[in-house]
Amino acid sequence: MIPGLTLATYDDGDRNALSDAMQVMTRAFDPLFGEAWTLGQLGGVMLMPGTWLTVARIDAAILGFALVRSVLDECELLLLAVDPLWRGRGIGRQLLDHSLAVARRRGITSMNLEVRASNGAVKLYEDAGFEYVHRRPGYYRGNDGQLHDALSFRLDMLL
Ligand SMILES: CC(C)(COP(=O)(O)OP(=O)(O)OC[C@H]1O[C@@H](n2cnc3c(N)ncnc32)[C@H](O)[C@@H]1OP(=O)(O)O)[C@@H](O)C(=O)NCCC(=O)NCCS
Secondary structure, three states: OOOOEEEEEEOOOOHHHHHHHHHHHHHHOOHHHOOOOOHHHHHHHHOOOOEEEEEEEEOOEEEEEEEEEEEOOEEEEEEEEEOHHHOOOOHHHHHHHHHHHHHHHOOOOEEEEEEEOOOOHHHHHHHOOOEEEEEEEEEEEOOOOOEEEEEEEEEEOOO
16 A cells, blocks of 8 residues: 555546546657547547546656546446556555456446557556457557557456
């Protein structure tokens, strides 16, 4: 546990929360893969019912965020990001666990996600109990035009 770390969840387009997440967005995602979202994309998804954003911070310092969208009893982890200076200290896992706890409180029974096959985050998801579902060859196109496979994972939260 990191002293002073707090996680807060937002269900609406709270402008401060969106800009907090964008601070990490621009630093966390490697531009090579073109996976970072714009503020417009993030704000647009946050307007959809059943979407929530969790922000990790210590005082005013924003360390990471997770974005989840739910429909009925299923949800999808859309984004998970931690500031590069704060990685490897369990914040990503805490954001994931917190997102799962919020989902459980809302009566959601499964979480799905898609991740680039070459992303080290695959280990994080497997360690958290997610099960491999399938591979989509060449699903993502990087900013250099190169194609990357996507892996789908699912966690049955009733098990
Ligand atoms: C994925 C990410 C959120 C993990 O954040 P983090 O705070 O470093 O994660 P944790 O410290 O909780 O790590 C949990 C485990 O996953 C592994 N892991 C996570 N990301 C990894 C990466 N990029 N490369 C290698 N291993 C990684 C760690 O080895 C760790 O396992 P360990 O403690 O047994 O060694 C962070 O690397 C990130 O922001 N990456 C860029 C954005 C991204 O690709 N997000 C995922 C797809 S949306």
